[in-house]
Amino acid sequence: xxxxxxxxxxxxxxxxxxxxxxxxxxxxxxxxxxxxxxxxxxxxxxxxxxxxxxxxxxxxxxxxxxxxxxxxxxxxxxxxxxxxxxxxxxxxxxxxxxxxxxxxxxxxxxxxxxxxxxxxxxxxxxxxxxxxxxxxxxxxxxxxxxxxxxxxxxxxxxxxxxxxxxxxxxxxxxxxxxxxxxxxxxxxxxxxxxxxxxxxxxxxxxxxxxxxxxxxxxxxxxxxxxxxxxxxxxxxxxxxxxxxxxxxxxxxxxxxxxxxxxxxxxxxxxxxxxxxxxxxxxxxxxxxxxxxxxxxxxxxxxxxxxxxxxxxxxxxxxxxxxxxxxxxxxxxxxxxxxxxxxxxxxxxxxxxxxxxxxxxxxxxxxxxxxxxxxxxxxxxxxxxxxxxxxxxxxxxxxxxxxxxxxxxxxxxxxxxxxxxxxxxxxxxxxxxxxxxxxxxxxxxxxxxxxxxxxxxxxxxxxxxxxxxxxxxxxxxxxxxx
Ligand SMILES: Cc1cc2nc3c(=O)[nH]c(=O)nc-3n(C[C@H](O)[C@H](O)[C@H](O)COP(=O)(O)OP(=O)(O)OC[C@H]3O[C@@H](n4cnc5c(N)ncnc54)[C@H](O)[C@@H]3O)c2cc1C
Ligand SMILES: NC(=O)c1ccc[n+]([C@@H]2O[C@H](COP(=O)([O-])OP(=O)(O)OC[C@H]3O[C@@H](n4cnc5c(N)ncnc54)[C@H](O)[C@@H]3O)[C@@H](O)[C@H]2O)c1
Numbered sequence: 055x056x057x058x059x060x061x062x063x064x065x066x067x068x069x070x071x072x073x074x075x076x077x078x079x080x081x082x083x084x085x086x087x088x089x090x091x092x093x094x095x096x097x098x099x100x101x102x103x104x105x106x107x108x109x110x111x112x113x114x115x116x117x118x119x120x121x122x123x124x125x126x127x128x129x130x131x132x133x134x135x136x137x138x139x140x141x142x143x144x145x146x147x148x149x150x151x152x153x154x155x156x157x158x159x160x161x162x163x164x165x166x167x168x169x170x171x172x173x174x175x176x177x178x179x180x181x182x183x184x185x186x187x188x189x190x191x192x193x194x195x196x197x198x199x200x201x202x203x204x205x206x207x208x209x210x211x212x213x214x215x216x217x218x219x220x221x222x223x224x225x226x227x228x229x230x231x232x233x234x235x236x237x238x239x240x241x242x243x244x245x246x247x248x249x250x251x252x253x254x255x256x257x258x259x260x261x262x263x264x265x266x267x268x269x270x271x272x273x274x275x276x277x278x279x280x281x282x283x284x285x286x287x288x289x290x291x292x293x294x295x296x297x298x299x300x301x302x303x304x305x306x307x308x309x310x311x312x313x314x315x316x317x318x319x320x321x322x323x324x325x326x327x328x329x330x331x332x333x334x335x336x337x338x339x340x341x342x343x344x345x346x347x348x349x350x351x352x353x354x355x356x357x358x359x360x361x362x363x364x365x366x367x368x369x370x371x372x373x374x375x376x377x378x379x380x381x382x383x384x385x386x387x388x389x390x391x392x393x394x395x396x397x398x399x400x401x402x403x404x405x406x407x408x409x410x411x412x413x414x415x416x417x418x419x420x421x422x423x424x425x426x427x428x429x430x431x432x433x434x435x436x437x438x439x440x441x442x443x444x445x446x447x448x449x450x451x452x453x454x455x456x457x458x459x460x461x462x463x464x465x466x467x468x469x470x471x472x473x474x475x476x477x478x479x480x481x482x483x484x485x486x487x488x489x490x491x492x493x494x495x496x497x498x499x500x501x502x503x504x505x506x507x508x509x510x511x512x513x514x515x516x517x518x519x520x521x522x523x524x525x526x527x528x529x530x531x532x533x534x535x
Contacts, residue, residue: 055183055191055192055193056082056165056191056192056193057080057181057192057193057194058080058081058082058165058192058193058194058195059076059079059080059081059194059195059196060072060076060079060080060081060082060194060195060196060197060198060396061081061082061084061182061184061192061193061194061196061197061198062081062082062083062084062197062198062200063084063085063171063184063197063198063199063200063201063336064084064085064096064198064199064200064201064202064373064375065083065085065094065095065096065154065155065158066088066095066096066097066098066099066200066202066373066385067096067098067200067372067373067382067385067386067388067389068083068085068096068198068200068201068372068373068389069083069095069096069154069158070386070389070390070393071198071200071389071392071393071396072158072161072164073393073397075393075396075397076163076164077163078163079163080163080165081163081164081165082164082165082166082167082192082194083158083164083165083166083167084166084167084168084169084171084184084186084192085166085167085168086168086169086170086171087168088100088101088222089101089222089223089226090222090223090226091148091226092168093148093151094151094152094154094155094158094168095150095151095154095155096202097202097203097374098382098385099147099150099151099154100147100151101221101222101225102221102382103382104147105143105144105147105225106221106225106242106245106246106249106415107415108143108146108147109139109143109225109249110245110248110249110415112134112139112253113248113249113252113253113417114252114417115131116131116134116252116253116254117131117252117417118131119131121455124456125455125456131254134230134253134254136229136230136253137228137229140225140226140227143225144225144226165192167186167190167192169186169187169188169190170186170187170335171184171185171186171187171336172184172185172335172336172337172340173199173336173337173338173340173341173343174191174337174341175193175341176341177341177342177343177361177366177369178342178361178366179366179367180194180195180196180197180367180368180369181193181194181195182194182196182197182368182369184197184336195368196368196369196370196396197368197369197370198370198371198372198392198396199336199338199351199359199369199370199371199372199375199376200371200372200373200375200385200389201332201333201335201336201375202331202332202373202374202375203329203330203331203332203374203375203380204222204329204330204332204335205220205221205222205325205326205327205328205329205330206327206328206329206330207220207325207327208237208293208294208325208327210294210295210296210297211296211297211298212296212297212298212299212304213297213325215297215298215299215304217299217303217304217321217322217323218297218304218322218323218325219322219323219324219325220324220325220326221242221246221324221326224246224322224324227322230250230253230254230255231250231255231320231321231322232255232256232321233255233256233258233303233319233320233321233322234250234255234256234257234258234320234321234322234323234324235258235259235260235304235306235318235320235322235323235324236250236257236258236259236260236323236324236326237260237294237323237324237325237326237327238259238261238325238326238327238328239259239261239262239263239265239266239267239268239290240267240269240326240327240328241267241326241414242326243259243261243266243324243326243327244259244266244267244278244282244414244416245414245415245416246324246326247259247282247286247416248285248415248416248417251285251286251417252417256286256287257286257287258286258287258288258289258318258320259282259286259287259288259289260288260289260290260292260294260308261288261289261290261291261292262291262292262293262327263290263291264290264291265279265290266278266279266282266288267279267414267420270420270422270426270477271422271426271427271428271463271475271477272426272427272428273427273443273461273463273477274420274422274461274463274477274478274479277459277461277479278414278416278418278420278479281417281418281459281479282416282417285417289308291310291311291312292308292309292310292311292316293308293309294306294307294308295307295308295309295315297323300319301319302321303319303320303321303322304319304320304321304322304323305317305318305319306318306319306320306323329374329380330349331348331349331350331351331374331375331376332374332375333345333349333350333351333375334349336375338351342361342362343359343360343361343366344359344360344361344362344363350375350376350377350378351371351375351376352376353370353371353372353376355404355405356391356395356402356403356404356405357370357371357372357376357388357391357392357395357405358370358395358402359371359376368399370392370395370396372385372388372389372391372392373385373388373389376388378407379407379410379412381410381412383410383411384407384410387405387406388405391403391404391405391406408494408495409423409424409491409494409495410423411423411487411491413483413484413487415484418459418460418479418480418481418483419479419480419481419482419483419484420477420478420479420483421476421477421478421483421484421486421487422475422476422477422478422487423475423476423487423490423491423494424465424473424474424475424476424494425465425474425475426475426477427439427441427463427465427475429475430465430474430475433474434467434474438467438468438469439465439466439467439468439474440465440466440467440468440525440526440527441463441464441465441466441525442463442464442521442522442524442525443461443462443463443521444461444462444463444464444517444520444521444524445457445460445461446459446460446461446462446480446481446514446517447460448520449512449514449516449517449520450511450512450516451512451513451514451516451517452514452517454512455481455514457480457481459479459480460478460479460480460481460483460517461478461479461480462476462477462478462480462486462487462517462518462520462521463476463477463478463521464476464477464490464500464521464522464524464525465477466499466500466525466527467527468525468526468527469528470499470527470528471499471500471501471502471525471527471528472497472499472500473490473493473494473498473499473500473503473522476490476491476521481514482514486514486515486517486518487518489503489515489518490503490518490522493522499527499528499530500522500525500527501522501523501525501527501528501529501530501533502530502533502534503522504519504522504523505523505533505534505535506534
């Protein structure tokens with residue numbers, strides 16, 4: 055069996071661990087490949103954040119005429135050239151993925167194993183071994199499990215029909231569908247509903263529960279659901295029971311929560327009902343590693359993998375396989391921590407999981423950081439909270455946009471001015487929220503964050519400033535004016 059200094063499973067965020075520190079050491083990197091193409095480089099690059107957002111931008115342009123009409127400009131979207139758009143997006147992505155793989159293959163000190171691998175042997179101490187499907191075995195003094203997550207599929211008849219897609223395959227389809235049924239009410243379902251509806255596809259989105267994006271702050275979830283219901287067809291409290299071929303398309307049978315059965319004929323079905331960590335694919339439980347009830351590999355704050363509650367020296371995990379937040383910026387931060395801890399075993403550092411922001415690039419866009427109002431009530435008591443909802447439409451740039459739906463909600467502890475959370479729905483939400491993420495990360499109180507800096511007038515960012523200024527928080531005596 056080949057012996058290495060470092061073994062990494064997963065070429066997504068795991069790929070960034072191969073720093074110059076390892077130049078004079080031996081590294082093995084295993085990856086079975088992402089999506090239908092078996093691509094190198096993980097989810098974000100090949101089938102996740104990056105290609106989805108490359109579709110979100112043209113979708114925003116396709117919606118241009120709606121906004122233009124509000125502002126007395128007549129525009130028309132005359133064509134959306136799906137094949138050309140798809141090829142432009144993936145020619146860029148595929149060349150980065152291929153280039154990344156070739157670069158790794160060209161390094162003398164790195165061996166690539168382009169196969170599914172499974173953990174094997176004793177994992178209570180180094181060396182840690184894996185075995186590939188071909189039988190290739192490798193062991194290493196240190197190992198990082200960065201094997202990510204995969205889409206969950208409902209176990210219904212017809213789920214394996216060619217017209218049924220997940221985010222892994224839907225972005226590479228030949229033609230834009232005329233009619234699509236999207237199952238799920240979370241991030242992926244809402245982002246694709248926003249994209250396909252903008253391109254003129256008839257979208258029917260179904261969710262098992264009532265409302266969309268239900269994990270978010272209740273004000274944002276209900277405002278988003280109301281907007282989505284205006285922009286495409288949304289049906290709640292429905293579950294898929296079967297999918298069958300019908301002519302060139304698919305017939306989807308649904309059952310409602312009160313037992314009624316519905317049939318819908320569509321060209322394509324997109325399943326987006328959550329993602330599960332790949333702990334089972336690597337066989338983590340089989341070698342005795344701790345796995346949470348939701349399937350995540352258990353790690354401590356230093357990203358060390360746990361076995362019977364104790365960290366295993368030299369064995370780390372990061373990203374979707376172990377993280378409470380399946381987000382690329384979180385996986386990247388954890389990868390920086392693991393890289394440091396591998397290189398400096400005597401001064402290991404913890405991961406930072408406070409003030410984790412997220413955005414949903416749907417229509418409208420959503421961004422959030424910190425606690426929802428319900429969580430904040432639970433944490434400090436409703437009587438200690440102050441909340442402000444700032445309408446975009448009540449700021450100068452909001453007037454310029456004739457905006458009628460944008461809201462910026464911020465929640466703070468009224469005793470200290472500590473910001474507890476922010477929740478934004480509307481144009482550029484993912485950018486407008488950043489000053490609040492910064493204030494929370496650096497421990498700035500709401501008033502200082504608002505008044506301690508200039509805000510360019512009359513930029514849209516005044517929404518953020520006004521939200522912070524609307525909180526009832528103490529104003530320090532020497533506060534900036
Ligand atoms: C459609 C979509 C859109 C998204 N958009 C965003 C976004 O806008 N912003 C954001 O922050 N996050 C987004 N995410 C989430 C983000 O992509 C993930 O959180 C992130 O990519 C996880 O990185 P990772 O390194 O943990 O795993 P991955 O990048 O998935 O890497 C894991 C790798 O391990 C390989 N692997 C798994 N099991 C084995 C095995 N047994 N043997 C060998 N190889 C194996 C896989 O093939 C994969 O290449 C999105 C996700 C999806 C699906
Ligand atoms: N912009 C981003 O940051 C971004 C984008 C995409 C994905 N992601 C990450 O990927 C994760 C997975 O995304 P996702 O959208 O698949 O999951 P999700 O957890 O966000 O949403 C799953 C949705 O499916 C619904 N659902 C579950 N089972 C169902 C069933 N049987 N029938 C109908 N509906 C059902 C749930 O009610 C929920 O609305 C996200 O949680 C997020 O961490 C992030």
